[in-house]
Amino acid sequence: MAGKRKRDTSAEILVFLEKSEESEEKGERLLQESNQHFQDVCGQMLPLMGRVVSLMEERDRP
Secondary structure: OOOOOOOOOHHHHHHHHHHHHHHHHHHHHHHHHHHHHHHHHHHHHHHHHHHHHHHHHHHHOO
């Protein structure tokens, strides 16, 4: 019973490495998509923040 599942074959190791590489690639892709989304959102917010600042400056003028 103790010796039933003690060895990994070369094929099993290759499958494991392939899946690990796929997971790493998927992680990289998700990170890039997340970064792009963050940049898009920031790009949309900058003009809005500029408008808020102008409105606040306008409000604070005597």
